[in-house]
Amino acid sequence: MDEKVNKIEAYDAIVIGTGVSGGWAAKELCESGLKTLVLERGRAIEHIKDYHTAHTDVWDFKYRGTPDNNDVxxxxxxxxxGFVTAESTKHWFVNDLKHPYNETKRFDWIRGYHVGGRSLTWGRQALRMCDLDFKANKKEGIAVDWPIRYKDIEPWYTKVEKFIGVCGENLGIPQLPDGHFSPPMALNCVEELFKDQISKHYKNRYLTIGRFANLTGEAHHQGRSNCIYRNRCMRGCPLGGYFSSNASTLPAAERTGNMTLRPNAIVYEIVYDEDSQKAKGVKIIDAITKKKIEFSAKIIFCCASTVATTSILLQSRSKRFPNGLGNDSGELGHNLMDHHFRVGASGTTTNFSNKSYIGSRPASFHIPRFRNLNDKDSKQNFLRGYSFQGSASRTNWRRAIKELSFGKTLKEDLLKPGPWRIGMSGFGECLPYHENKMTLDYDKLDEWGLPTITFDAAFRENEIKMRKDMQQEAINMLTAAGFSNVKGFDEPCYPGHAIHEMGTARMGNDSSTSVLNKYNQIHAVSNVYVTDGACMTSSGNQNPSLTYMALTARAVNHAVKQLKENAL
Known part of the structure; x- marks a missing residue:
C-alpha cells in the first residue's frame, strides 16, 4: 500500500475524527495556538445548509418516514x-454493503461517516461519572484500575458543560455528581406525580429531568440559539439548539485561523519513527481519488470513535510494534464494552385527563443508579448498577387502529388527546471482559484495500442478572406509584445497540496491562493520545459522551504543556 505515498506539509497537531471528542480536540489545540489538521474519513457537512430534513414534516416524506426496501x-x-434507518435520518448512517464488518457474535455497529460524526445524532444525555465508577475495578478485582479518580476529571467536566450548554438540576447525591447547568426542562404532570411517589416510597431513589446538551436559559453560546422543543435533533438543528461539533467546537476551532479541515481522508496508519520512538505522522487514503498521502505532526489525537481508532492502531504495525501501535500489553482490541438497555416497564393512568403539554420536549426523565452504592441496603447479587430513562405522554390517534368504531364518533374521539402512558428503560453497566474483543481480518478487505473488523462480544451472566432486577424494579416503582396496566419488558439487546461502544485501548497505571496512561497517552508512544471511547477502563452506567469530551480537554491541556516544555 505504501509504494506511492505523497508526503506534504507538516502541522503542529493532527486530530483524527470530528465527533464529540475530535471536535473538542480541534477546538482546544487550535485555541492553544497550534496549527492543526483535522481529518474526517467521511463527507463534508456544512452546519444548517446540509440538514436537509430538518424542516420536513412526516406527511411530506414519500413513505411517511418509513424506509423503503432498498434502504433496508x-x-x-x-x-x-429499529431506530437509525428512518427516512428522516437514514443519510446520517453508513451503507452496510459499502462498509462491511464481520460478526462472530452479533454486534450492532452504528456509524456515521461525515464531518461531525455521531455528534449530529447523539442522544445528548450529558452525565458525569462518579468516584464509585472510577474505583469499582480496583475494589472488585475486575480488569485493571483506572489511573484517575473523579477529582482528576471534575474541573474538565465543568469546563465542557459551560461551553456546550447542559440543562438540568443538581441533586446533591454522590452517584450523580452535580454540575454546571442551565435551567432544567420541565417534567409534565404525570412525571411530577411519579417523582413524588418515588420520594414517598423509597429513601435512596430520585427522579429528575435528564441532563441534556440542549440550550436553555440566558447564557450566550456563539452562533447558537435556545432549544425550541421541536425534538428533531437527529436531523441536525439549524438553530444549534443542541451541542454538535458542527454547531459548536469546529466553528470555534475555525475562528482561530489555525484549523485545516480535510474530509474524505481515511486514516489507515500512524507512522512510528524508530529513532525518536515517537509517531511522526499519519497516512491517509483519499476516499474519492484513492491517492495515499502522508502528513506529519508533533502531536496526534485519535478521536475516530472506539472501533475506528483501535482499527487504526492495530493497522499501524512496525518492527517495534508488530501487533499494533502501543500494543505491548496485548490488550488493544480487547475489553470491548457497551451498555445494555431495552428492559424496563410501562403503565397508564386515568388521572390528569384535562391536562396536556406544549411542544415536543427533547429530553427524558432520569432515575440515577440506586444499586450497589457501598451500603448494605443497596447490595445485590450482581456487580455495578443501572439507571433509568423514560417519559410520560398522551397517546395519539394510533390508539384507534384496533377500534371497531367508525364515522363521526370515531373522528371526534381521535381529535382528543388519548390516555396518559408512562414508560422507562434501564441503562446497565457492562463489565470489561477481556474476551469481548474486535480483531482485523486481512482476508476480507474493503474497497480501499483495508482490513475489515470482526466483532466477538456478548453480554454475560452479570448483565443477565442485572436485567432481571432492572425489569422488576421498574415494575415495582410504577406499581407503587399507583399506575395501572403495569407491564414489564425485556427485549433482545446486543453489544453496539446502545451506541456506547468503548474500552478497546484502555487507560491504566501499568503498561503491561493497559494501552494508555492517566493522560490518555500511549504508554510507549508519548505523542499519541487516544481520547474517544477506546480509552475507557470501565463503562459506568452513564451516557459516556460528556466523559469523552472532558478527558479530551484534559489531555490537550497536558499535550500543549508537554510540547512547550519540549517533552514531546
Missing amino acids: KQQYKQDRT
Missing part, C-alpha cells in the same frame, strides 16, 4: 436496531 437492504445491519 443497504443498511440491513443497522436496520436491526
Whole structure:
C-alpha cells in the first residue's frame, strides 16, 4: 500500500475524527495556538445548509418516514436496531454493503461517516461519572484500575458543560455528581406525580429531568440559539439548539485561523519513527481519488470513535510494534464494552385527563443508579448498577387502529388527546471482559484495500442478572406509584445497540496491562493520545459522551504543556 505515498506539509497537531471528542480536540489545540489538521474519513457537512430534513414534516416524506426496501437492504445491519434507518435520518448512517464488518457474535455497529460524526445524532444525555465508577475495578478485582479518580476529571467536566450548554438540576447525591447547568426542562404532570411517589416510597431513589446538551436559559453560546422543543435533533438543528461539533467546537476551532479541515481522508496508519520512538505522522487514503498521502505532526489525537481508532492502531504495525501501535500489553482490541438497555416497564393512568403539554420536549426523565452504592441496603447479587430513562405522554390517534368504531364518533374521539402512558428503560453497566474483543481480518478487505473488523462480544451472566432486577424494579416503582396496566419488558439487546461502544485501548497505571496512561497517552508512544471511547477502563452506567469530551480537554491541556516544555 505504501509504494506511492505523497508526503506534504507538516502541522503542529493532527486530530483524527470530528465527533464529540475530535471536535473538542480541534477546538482546544487550535485555541492553544497550534496549527492543526483535522481529518474526517467521511463527507463534508456544512452546519444548517446540509440538514436537509430538518424542516420536513412526516406527511411530506414519500413513505411517511418509513424506509423503503432498498434502504433496508443497504443498511440491513443497522436496520436491526429499529431506530437509525428512518427516512428522516437514514443519510446520517453508513451503507452496510459499502462498509462491511464481520460478526462472530452479533454486534450492532452504528456509524456515521461525515464531518461531525455521531455528534449530529447523539442522544445528548450529558452525565458525569462518579468516584464509585472510577474505583469499582480496583475494589472488585475486575480488569485493571483506572489511573484517575473523579477529582482528576471534575474541573474538565465543568469546563465542557459551560461551553456546550447542559440543562438540568443538581441533586446533591454522590452517584450523580452535580454540575454546571442551565435551567432544567420541565417534567409534565404525570412525571411530577411519579417523582413524588418515588420520594414517598423509597429513601435512596430520585427522579429528575435528564441532563441534556440542549440550550436553555440566558447564557450566550456563539452562533447558537435556545432549544425550541421541536425534538428533531437527529436531523441536525439549524438553530444549534443542541451541542454538535458542527454547531459548536469546529466553528470555534475555525475562528482561530489555525484549523485545516480535510474530509474524505481515511486514516489507515500512524507512522512510528524508530529513532525518536515517537509517531511522526499519519497516512491517509483519499476516499474519492484513492491517492495515499502522508502528513506529519508533533502531536496526534485519535478521536475516530472506539472501533475506528483501535482499527487504526492495530493497522499501524512496525518492527517495534508488530501487533499494533502501543500494543505491548496485548490488550488493544480487547475489553470491548457497551451498555445494555431495552428492559424496563410501562403503565397508564386515568388521572390528569384535562391536562396536556406544549411542544415536543427533547429530553427524558432520569432515575440515577440506586444499586450497589457501598451500603448494605443497596447490595445485590450482581456487580455495578443501572439507571433509568423514560417519559410520560398522551397517546395519539394510533390508539384507534384496533377500534371497531367508525364515522363521526370515531373522528371526534381521535381529535382528543388519548390516555396518559408512562414508560422507562434501564441503562446497565457492562463489565470489561477481556474476551469481548474486535480483531482485523486481512482476508476480507474493503474497497480501499483495508482490513475489515470482526466483532466477538456478548453480554454475560452479570448483565443477565442485572436485567432481571432492572425489569422488576421498574415494575415495582410504577406499581407503587399507583399506575395501572403495569407491564414489564425485556427485549433482545446486543453489544453496539446502545451506541456506547468503548474500552478497546484502555487507560491504566501499568503498561503491561493497559494501552494508555492517566493522560490518555500511549504508554510507549508519548505523542499519541487516544481520547474517544477506546480509552475507557470501565463503562459506568452513564451516557459516556460528556466523559469523552472532558478527558479530551484534559489531555490537550497536558499535550500543549508537554510540547512547550519540549517533552514531546
